[in-house]
Amino acid sequence: MADAQISPRNVPDRLEGRGARLLKSWESLLIVVAAAIFLGNSLASPYFLDPWNLSDATFNFTEKAMIAFAMALVIISGEIDLSVASIIALVSTAMGYAVQLGFDTPAIVAIGLGVGLICGLVNGLLITGLGLPSIVVTIGTMSLFRGLSFIVLGDQAFTGYPESFAWFGQGYVWWVFSLEFTLFVLLAVVYGVLLHKTNFGRAVYAIGNNQTAALFSGVRVARVKFTLFLLTGLMAGLASICLTSRLGSTRPSIALGWELEVVTMVVLGGVNILGGSGTIPGVVLAALIMGMVTFGFGLLNVPGIVMSIFIGLLLISVIALPILWQRARRRLAH
Amino acid sequence: MMAKLLKNREILLVAAIAVLVALIALRFPAFVAPANLARVYNDTSILIILALGQMAVILTRCIDLSMAANLALCGMVAAMLNSAVPGLPVPLVIIAAMALGGVLGTINGTLVWKLNIPPIVVTLGTLTIYRGLIFLLTDGKWINAHEMSDAFKALPRLDLAGMPVLSWVSLAMIVLMFVVMGRTPLGRAFYAVGGNPHAAVYTGIDVGRTRFFAYWLSGTLAGLSGYLWVSRYAVAYVDIAAGFELDIIAACVIGGISIAGGIGSVPGAVLGALFLGVIKNALPVINISPFAQMAISGTVIIIAVAVNARAERRKGRVILKKAEAV
Numbered sequence: 001m002a003d004a005q006i007s008p009r010n011v012p013d014r015l016e017g018r019g020a021r022l023l024k025s026w027e028s029l030l031i032v033v034a035a036a037i038f039l040g041n042s043l044a045s046p047y048f049l050d051p052w053n054l055s056d057a058t059f060n061f062t063e064k065a066m067i068a069f070a071m072a073l074v075i076i077s078g079e080i081d082l083s084v085a086s087i088i089a090l091v092s093t094a095m096g097y098a099v100q101l102g103f104d105t106p107a108i109v110a111i112g113l114g115v116g117l118i119c120g121l122v123n124g125l126l127i128t129g130l131g132l133p134s135i136v137v138t139i140g141t142m143s144l145f146r147g148l149s150f151i152v153l154g155d156q157a158f159t160g161y162p163e164s165f166a167w168f169g170q171g172y173v174w175w176v177f178s179l180e181f182t183l184f185v186l187l188a189v190v191y192g193v194l195l196h197k198t199n200f201g202r203a204v205y206a207i208g209n210n211q212t213a214a215l216f217s218g219v220r221v222a223r224v225k226f227t228l229f230l231l232t233g234l235m236a237g238l239a240s241i242c243l244t245s246r247l248g249s250t251r252p253s254i255a256l257g258w259e260l261e262v263v264t265m266v267v268l269g270g271v272n273i274l275g276g277s278g279t280i281p282g283v284v285l286a287a288l289i290m291g292m293v294t295f296g297f298g299l300l301n302v303p304g305i306v307m308s309i310f311i312g313l314l315l316i317s318v319i320a321l322p323i324l325w326q327r328a329r330r331r332l333a334h
Numbered sequence: 335m336m337a338k339l340l341k342n343r344e345i346l347l348v349a350a351i352a353v354l355v356a357l358i359a360l361r362f363p364a365f366v367a368p369a370n371l372a373r374v375y376n377d378t379s380i381l382i383i384l385a386l387g388q389m390a391v392i393l394t395r396c397i398d399l400s401m402a403a404n405l406a407l408c409g410m411v412a413a414m415l416n417s418a419v420p421g422l423p424v425p426l427v428i429i430a431a432m433a434l435g436g437v438l439g440t441i442n443g444t445l446v447w448k449l450n451i452p453p454i455v456v457t458l459g460t461l462t463i464y465r466g467l468i469f470l471l472t473d474g475k476w477i478n479a480h481e482m483s484d485a486f487k488a489l490p491r492l493d494l495a496g497m498p499v500l501s502w503v504s505l506a507m508i509v510l511m512f513v514v515m516g517r518t519p520l521g522r523a524f525y526a527v528g529g530n531p532h533a534a535v536y537t538g539i540d541v542g543r544t545r546f547f548a549y550w551l552s553g554t555l556a557g558l559s560g561y562l563w564v565s566r567y568a569v570a571y572v573d574i575a576a577g578f579e580l581d582i583i584a585a586c587v588i589g590g591i592s593i594a595g596g597i598g599s600v601p602g603a604v605l606g607a608l609f610l611g612v613i614k615n616a617l618p619v620i621n622i623s624p625f626a627q628m629a630i631s632g633t634v635i636i637i638a639v640a641v642n643a644r645a646e647r648r649k650g651r652v653i654l655k656k657a658e659a660v
Binding site for chain 1: 397399445449450451452454455456458459460461462463465466467469470474572577580583584587593594623625626627628629630631632633635636639640
């Protein structure tokens with residue numbers, strides 16, 4: 001990514017105690033926003049607080065959030081992956097093709113994850129092997145992967161998935177908790193530990209802050225980046241399994257435009273688009289916020305495109321407000 | 335000499351386009367008939383205009399993902415203006431569309447300049463907002479050909495000295511941008527800001543303001559393209575040019591404009607757009623299903639980046655060879 005800002009990033013104004021830092025953190029801002037939207041939703045519609053409705057609402061964000069976790073790591077490392085939605089389409093196409101050949105659920109799922117990994121492998125090789133900018137490479141593979149789905153499918157759709165396959169998108173693990181939501185929680189924990197508690201996570205931050213310095217301090221930059229693109233590919237594969245199973249069919253236009261929604265989710269979660277900072281709890285909160293906005297507007301019968309205006313405004317204002325606030329405070333201090 | 339020629343991206347692109355056209359001509363000689371080539375150029379005109387605007391933005395190390403949404407909104411407003419006041423002279427409608435595009439561009443520019451929000455985030459946000467505004471304006475309704483005045487629809491197709499006005503407009507924009515980029519302080523500033531923002535500051539260039547003007551320029555060109563698009567296809571709806579922002583960026587990338595800023599030229603952007611245009615027009619001729627088009631343009635983008643990669647790599651102080659390689 002091009003570095004757009006000239007001022008040094010991620011340098012705190014002054015050192016503060018843990019409590020003050022927690023209070024002023026991005027995550028607390030997101031919690032307030034999430035609580036406000038939750039309250040607004042429950043006041044706006046009497047149907048909102050029903051547990052089954054809430055459970056349904058999780059489908060609005062779980063699939064995108066799975067990808068967003070991996071995407072958060074990619075963006076923190078200073079790269080971006082715009083091909084994820086197209087990977088979903090290609091994975092879904094491959095699984096649909098497997099169904100036509102008579103494969104059963106375990107094979108279909110394995111093929112889905114495998115194709116996702118291969119797509120990630122292609123991205124990773126092009127970016128780290130040839131040293132190409134990820135934003136351009138993934139714009140290219142975005143067209144390529146979706147183009148391949150269009151070649152296979154044309155204007156047709158694949159249907160006829162086996163009944164056992166439906167469990168991935170429609171099954172429940174316990175009471176109202178769907179498999180997708182359970183996966184979301186599990187992955188949040190896994191990625192949280194991976195990013196915040198392991199050497200790998202530290203390497204991701206190091207690369208995002210200063211790639212050359214990271215290399216000199218012994219971080220295997222290319223290998224870490226390669227792994228990150230494999231992870232987004234794998235997550236897109238997993239999301240595709242859930243989404244395809246939920247919809248019960250494959251179309252080449254599946255998940256169209258999701259790449260921008262996933263990036264929006266990650267950025268809203270407080271991940272610096274220029275790399276170097278961000279947390280998994282932030283992304284989890286952003287996912288919940290986007291899911292609730294979508295669901296709340298749905299209950300109020302607001303069309304999807306108006307919802308996107310709101311999410312666009314939310315994205316810009318959530319990022320602009322702290323900057324404006326800091327400036328106002330500085331002005332008052334003088 | 336030969337090595338120098340091979341390093342020149344514009345010459346490389348001209349050669350690539352020539353080879354492409356020659357290959358097509360081998361099987362379908364009709365493709366290289368002057369009339370057909372003029373038609374291919376005309377088909378690519380709007381993409382060329384947009385790529386020129388995107389080039390200015392990318393040169394300053396920014397990106398404008400909202401261009402296609404801007405185009406759609408301006409085109410819709412132009413069509414609504416025309417259907418509401420059919421008597422309004424078309425030039426006034428065009429000026430209105432360009433002015434609106436400029437305003438939308440300055441919104442992006444202001445957010446990038448004054449608030450220092452990363453460009454990709456700003457334009458990701460405004461992309462969804464602009465597109466959503468079209469829906470709010472129209473309630474999702476289409477504006478069809480019969481609701482537009484004849485003058486409104488006829489202008490881009492009007493034959494002027496053997497070429498449609500649409501082609502002439504794009505040629506005029508190419509000349510205009512060529513002058514702006516090469517002969518004005520603003521054009522120099524675009525390169526300076528993208529090449530090295532720190533150095534640009536020391537030479538007295540306001541980095542933020544230069545980026546602001548780049549966004550204004552890309553917005554205005556998107557507004558113009560909005561009118562051209564809607565009048566040419568004689569229909570306006572929420573989803574026109576959906577996803578086109580990536581085609582525009584692809585044209586720039588193929589044209590050798592470095593996504594890291596500071597490197598690129600007007601002929602490069604034009605040739606990049608033409609390369610995509612030739613492919614798009616050739617596919618039906620050589621009997622390749624239109625469904626394959628996306629995959630082919632994706633492959634072309636990747637190959638173009640890979641070819642450009644070596645020239646694009648930043649020359650820093652080489653402390654360790656490997657550091658440059660990652």
